[in-house]
Amino acid sequence: MVRNIVILGGNSHPQLLKIVSDALAVPPCDRVLGKFSCGESRCEIKDSVRGKDVYIIQSGGGKVNDHFMDLCIMISACKTGSAKRVTVVLPLFPYSRQPDVPYNKAGAPLSKAPTDVNRKDFTFESLPATPSPAQPQSQGLSNGLDGLHKKLGKASLDQQNGTSYTNGIAGPRRSDTVDSLQSMNGRDRGSSQGSVTHSATPSFTTHDYANPGHISNNMFQAKPGYKQWVAQAGTLVADLITCAGADHVITMDLHDPQYQGFFDIPVDNLYGKSILKKYIQNKILDFSNAVVVSPDAGGAKRATAIADDLKINFALIHKERRPTRITDRQNATMMLVGDVAGKVAILVDDLADTSNTITRAAKLLKKEGATHVYALLTHGIFSGDAIDRINASALDKVVVTNSVPQDEHCRRCPKLEVLEVGGIFAEAIRRVHHGESISTLFWD
């Protein structure tokens, strides 16, 4: 029993709330959280929070915007209700994955500037080319849809490399902006960013950024000479949580570790690593002969950390930018670095949304001779047709934590196994409440 503490739960993850409050032996705070008929969120906190240490548990899955607004309203309600401190527990941080640079059809970022006829006219200076009658109305679409595709590729390259856009080698990398940090960290994962749905139009996938016909279909095209860019919501979400009145944030396996820097309040980033590691040790037979595989270069650090701890081999899937063989379209851009032949391959990643990356990686691993392919993920969002994709894939087992509710996914996917994170969050909450160290939680 922990005293002077209030555990308040949002609607996103009632099971986790129950586990945490049971572990702390504190009943969850009585509250009404719903919607008025007009769609506005309604929140009433029934129990007193005056002078209390309030922990609000809300995950980022499901209807993200509703849950996020609910969260902000709850924070603000606790603050105006004289709570001593409000700590936000976000097992999955909403908007933690930023939109990435455009990708080609195979899912790899476009880094080589395509050669096309209009190249001279297209400038990457901040000032667009002066429009003139001889020029096509929209530079972006001058070559038809494929043209915009190429332009986007160049734009993305420009974004990554600052001024140089001739190839992927030269050019000072801007590492001082939020933008480039994110594109550096998350750029290999865009293909799994997933399908995009739009209320009024047929559904999109982010692959459609590489296939602009779906998107620009009379609906959207950038101004001539202006490279379109996708808003990065990261800092905004951090600011909004702070502005609502949160004093402290506890989250798990942030997609970008830099995200912590967006906050002016303390952020405790917990690691799912220890749970995943325990799973490997206990559930995978002969794990010392297995190979930990990172499905992309961005997640290599996470995967090597586990491999090093367990003293097992490591392999990496590298997304090759140029197709090596035209015949092998699907895997043309994926290349395995390391050896998995005759071994169990364990894919390790922080998050799977549409599961495009891990299913394609699994296919490649099987092709390279892996006997079994496991996928170990901290956050299983599984939006869109992810579950169907996993069911049809070469993956033998997918292991996720319940940072977002997994009941529905489990029902539909026999390959799925769920690990419990409630205990870690409960312990983190207890430690934060008593002012104990969090980092010792992750010592082995």
Place this chain on the structure above:
Amino acid sequence: MATNSIKLLTGNSHPQLAKQVAARLGIELAKTMSLNYSNQETSVTVGESVRDEDGKWEAEGTAADGPKTVFILQSTAPGDINDGLMELLIMINACKTASARRITAVIPNFPYARQDKKDKSRAPISAKLIANMLQTAGCNHIITMDLHASQIQGFFNVPVDNLYAEPSTLRWIRENLEVKDCVVVSPDAGGAKRYFPLSITISTSSFGFRNRLDLGFALIHKERARPNEVSRMVLVGDVEDKIAILVDDMADTCGTLVKAAETVMAHKARQVVAIVTHGILSGNAIETLNRSVLKNVVVTNTVPLGDKGERCDRLRVMDISPTLAEAIRRTHNGESVSFLFTHAPSD
């Protein structure tokens, strides 16, 4: 021309109103795209520059001078209020990070306006939270219409222009009703939203003959037990053989309006018409209205109505896009907006 440099962006909540405003201003909507990923996070793409350029543009003789202010129009569609709000916040922040000098949010129907006070222990003042969030996102100015409580303006540290639909309302009354037989009835005399129906009588008697309608006034006193629920109603004033005009700032489930209409008819009014600024009309509002004694329900197009016009033949829509457009133009040019408090721009 100065209006060339107005940048008007809009989200998905009310594209029709945005188009009308843009058409009225003689500009094109800025090229933006907002959609939801399959994990239901909102993504906003800006397809043109909003950067505040210096004089370079004119020097080179290119089309437009640099945008001074970015206007972002976003209403709140009933049902997806939170989605619309996040879209707006992301869009504001996108413009801010894209170096727009000033960002004005045009929110005809301010969301969460009814959650504006701590009426119970630990009740959230969500309107204040929204105000803070808008400012955090980077908003420099708000243009809104008929705030549920004008005190919400005080939640902001940036200027808030609270426009009135009242001039448009007065015009509608003049054009559609026998003015001499009309009496204005306030369905909710209690609470902070009193200003709106009263302001009609004030403005009719104090702002010259253009607005003078010389309407009688009555009010309904009611006791509200729970939100979206009405208990007892008492009419104060005379409506006998008159056309009663119920005036309110918003109609949500319409329970209040319909009860008020019944009360008025029970006092021998000839007919009863409701004029409401924000027609949220959520839940079973349309069915409630279709069963009611109300002859007409007049709303503005601050809130997207969808197919509600077809489902309810008593619904009439006043277009307030000229008022919004004029407010945007005046704000952009640094002119006074107060003219719009008493005059509706003509079509």
